[in-house]
Structure formats: C-alpha cells, structure tokens
Amino acid sequence: xxxxxxxxxxxxxxxxxxxxxxxxxxxxxxxxxxxxxxxxxxxxxxxxxxxxxxxxxxxxxxxxxxxxxxxxxxxxxxxxxxxxxxxxxxxxxxxxxxxxxxxxxxxxxxxxxxxxxxxxxxxxxxxxxxxxxxxxxxxxxxxxxxxxxxxxxxxxxxxxxxxxxxxxxxxxxxxxxxxxxxxxxxxxxxxxxxxxxxxxxxxxxxxxxxxxxxxxxxxxxxxxxxxxxxxxxxxxxxxxxxxxxxxxxxxxxxxxxxxxxxxxxxxxxxxxxxxxxxxxxxxxxxxxxxxxxxxxxxxxxxxxxxxxxxxxxxxxxxxxxxxxxxxxxxxxxxxxxxxxxxxxxxxxxxxxxxxxxxxxxxxxxxxxxxxxxxxxxxxxxxxxxxxx
Numbered sequence: 244x245x246x247x248x249x250x251x252x253x254x255x256x257x258x259x260x261x262x263x264x265x266x267x268x269x270x271x272x273x274x275x276x277x278x279x280x281x282x283x284x285x286x287x288x289x290x291x292x293x294x295x296x297x298x299x300x301x302x303x304x305x306x307x308x309x310x311x312x313x314x315x316x317x318x319x320x321x322x323x324x325x326x327x328x329x330x331x332x333x334x335x336x337x338x339x340x341x342x343x344x345x346x347x348x349x350x351x352x353x354x355x356x357x358x359x360x361x362x363x364x365x366x367x368x369x370x371x372x373x374x375x376x377x378x379x380x381x382x383x384x385x386x387x388x389x390x391x392x393x394x395x396x397x398x399x400x401x402x403x404x405x406x407x408x409x410x411x412x413x414x415x416x417x418x419x420x421x422x423x424x425x426x427x428x429x430x431x432x433x434x435x436x437x438x439x440x441x442x443x444x445x446x447x448x449x450x451x452x453x454x455x456x457x458x459x460x461x462x463x464x465x466x467x468x469x470x471x472x473x474x475x476x477x478x479x480x481x482x483x484x485x486x487x488x489x490x491x492x493x494x495x496x497x498x499x500x501x502x503x504x505x506x507x508x509x510x511x512x513x514x515x516x517x518x519x520x521x522x523x524x525x526x527x528x529x530x531x532x533x534x535x536x537x538x539x540x541x542x543x544x545x546x547x548x549x550x551x552x553x554x555x556x557x558x559x560x561x562x563x564x565x566x567x568x569x570x571x572x573x574x575x576x577x578x579x580x581x582x583x584x585x586x587x588x589x590x591x592x593x594x595x596x597x598x599x600x601x602x603x604x605x606x607x608x609x610x611x612x613x614x615x616x617x618x619x620x621x622x623x624x625x626x627x628x629x630x631x
Contacts, residue, residue, distance in 0.1 A: 244610065247277045247331035249322075251341050253288040253298075255496050256440075257413070257521040258337050258361040263290035264416040265601075268594045270295035277329040281322060281341050283314070289498075299325060322348040333610035337361060339369060339377050346380040355385045355608040359411065362518035363540045364389075365397035367444070378402050385608040390519040391540040409604055412544075413519045414597035419528055420589055422501055433464040435571065436507040436531075438500055438522035441472030441493070443515070446536070446558075448474075448481060450513035453563040455485045461571045466491045466511075469503060504529050509570050509577065513563065517541040524592055527552060527584035532577040534566045551584040 246269050250262045262278065270276040270293045277297045280286070285300045292298055304321040305314070326334060326348055333355045336345035342358040349356045358381060381387055382404035388411035389398055395408055435454070439445040447468055454466045468478075468491070475493065482491045497503050500522070504510065510526035510533040520541035527533055527545070533552040535542040546552040553570060555562040570577060590596075 244605070245275045245277070245330050245332045246335065247279065247326060247329040247333070248335045248337070249279050249281055249341050249345050250337040252280050252282040252286045253278075253290060253292075254286060255289040257519070260290055260521060261361070261413045262337055263288075263292055264414050264594060265598075266296045267291075267293045267416070268414070268598055272598075277325075277331070279322070279325055279329075281318070281344060283318065297329075301325065319344060319347055323352070326354070327352060333357065333605055333608065335359060339364070339373055342384075343373070343376045343380045346383045350383070355605075355610045356383075357386045357388060357604065357608060358384045359388045360394070360398070360518065361390065361413075363391075363394050363397075363516045364401055365394070366516035366539050367518075374401065381405050386604060388604070391544045393540050393543070407607060409600075409607075411600060411604070412592055412597060413521050413524070414594040415524060415528055415588070415592045417594055419501060419525060420593065422505060422529055424505075424530060431463070433461075433509075433571070434507040435464055435466045435509045435511055435567070436469065436503060436526075437466075437511050437513065438469045438504075438526075439512075439514070440470050441468070441474040441478060443474065444517075445470070446513045446515045447478055449536075449558065449560055449563065450511055451478065451481055451485070451487070451491060453513075453560050453567055454491065455487060456560070456564045457568045457571070458487060458490055460568065464490075464571050467503075467507075468493045469495070469497050469500065471496050501525065501529060504531055507531055509533070509567075511563075511567065512536060512542065514538050515557070520545050523552075524588055528588040528592070530581040530585040532570060532580035533584065534563070534570055536563065545588070546584075547587060551587045552580055 248262060248266055253259050266276045266278050279299050279301060281301045283302055285302045301318060301322055305317050331354050334349055335357045336342045337359050338361060345356060381402045386407040386409055387405045388409045389395060390412060392410050482488060504526045510531045512520060512523045512535040514536060516538050523533055523535055524545050535552055535554055536557050537543055537554045538557050546554055553566040555566045
C-alpha cells in the first residue's frame, strides 16, 4: 500500500516522533511510504528515518521569496502535486494547520484522507481562526483521529459533521522496548526528570514549586527538566528565587531522551493539558516510576486511572508535592510502579498493536490494505473503541 503522511516539520516534538515511528514501521513491513514536511522552510529531521521512507520538504518545491496569500497558494498547488505524484492509497495528516491544508490539497483527488489531532482540541487554546477552519474543513475528511477517549465528545461538539472519529493512541517504537533496564546513578544522586517544551502547557512552574516544598526532606534528589522554549527565563528566575540552582536543572533538548530517562529514578508530568503524554508513556515503558497530573487528556488512559503510576488532581501543588514525596521516599513503591507500568505500557502501546488499529481504519475508509495485519486483539479493540 502507498501511504503518504503530511507533517509540518520533523523537529523534536512528540507528534514528529510519532510520525517517524509510524513511517518507519510501515516501510519496514513493506508499504511504500512518503513523508512530506509542509513547513515553508527546510529543517533537519530530528528523528531517524528508515532509508525506505521517501522524505520530501515542500519548501524544495516552492520559491523561497514568496510569502503571504500568494505564497500559501503556491504551497497548496505544490502540495497537491506531491500528493498526486506519490500515488497514495491513503493520505494521513498531522496537526490542525496541516490538516486544513491537506483537505484543500486532496479535494478531487479521490484518495482517502485521515486527519490526526495530537492534542486536546478543547483545551489547547488554538486561535479562533483555526477553530473555524477545522470546523469547515474536517467534515470533508474520511476520518479524524484523536488520542484518547475523553476527547471524543468535546471535539465532536466543536466540529460537528465529522464522518468517522477514531481513538488512535500514539505507538511506541520497537527499539524503545529493547533498551536496558534503568541505570543506577554513577554520582550517587537521585534524579527526578520531566520532558517537554518550556511552555505554559507543561506547567513547569507548578512542578518546580512542588519540588521546592519537599526538597529539604530529600537532599539526595535533583529535578531535571529536559526541553526548550519561551518560558526558560521565567522558570530559571523561579529556580533562582527559590535557591534551587544546585538542585533543579534545565539543560535544554537532548538527542538521547531514552538514555536520560533510564538514568532517572522517577518521572513527573505537570501539564495543564496533553494530547497523549508520550514522554510519560515512554518513561513508564522503560521502567521509570511516574507521577502525573490528571490533566485532559492522556495521563488517565496511560496510567489506567492511576493503577500504574501516581495520579494527582490538576493545578494542585500540595497534592503533587505529596505524591512526589511518596514516590521519592519509598523505594518499594518505586519498584512496584516501575514493574507494573512497564508491563502495562508494553502490552497496550507497542507499535504492532497500534498498526493493527491503523489497518482497521484504513479498511474503514476504503484504502487498500494488501500488507495489513489481522485486526487488533479483542482487549485492544475494547480499549480503543471505534467511535462512529
């Protein structure tokens, strides 16, 4: 089957990581895969792609000097041409701005189109223009996917008229599951880590405040926040004000997130909202015990309602601090959550299980599935039910 996937760029974000995982898996099983980065400027690919994947920058097909409406129209025509050249049996698009462009670019091409939301549309604060644009465009797609069950009804209210809406979790790449067990700290320090953009969505101020309130009780523990973004200066000022310069670190983006996860003894996620919570799932898969804020959406699904990790109410510094104290102070609890979390995540989110859900969706929208595997196991189907 010919699969064409569109994404804005292939930077270090979670959606881009999912795109790389999917195109690599499809190409390795024998599908012909084209990955198109639609951003107006070329950017390097942060994640490794299989040599079997055809990776194209839309920027190579347009004049660099053109901007505004004329430039957008030129990019739309170039995207339309690329999709036609790819001879796609199905087109998949990631993120709402690319999704709207994909609807326009595929009109009249008679190719099934699947649009993928990678955040909680009811909570991500997207501009009013894009709310309007998605409301107009999405009903023209053959299917729309969301990451968790609790997003379905709010999003259906936002965008009525969608033909099919499916819960499609993020897959975890197979190489994640071959990583060694969590490594002990060589310097004797204990590490609590978090991964994500330094952005208000991630609510790192809450995490820093919660850690600050228990830091004296756990002098052997440090907090490291991996990521980059516009809130760096404000967060660093908070760290300095709390006198935690030697205990809380923000080293930037890492090219080896799984290695840094394995070096940690605990993971924390403090987000105001998520689409899925990929870093949470990855850390748990690696056997790192976790604390997560029960934000919309993702953590409740990933942790099975707090069964496989500690789950705390949103925006509650004291509750987060208490959960951190429980985890940091109880080695037996960490070992239990590490074991349960790793087993649960591996069973539910391994890439082959998620590909079977994709194959079911391909069949539903009329795409050719000559290389498709058998439908997902009953348990997975029940967990990720099709929403008609």
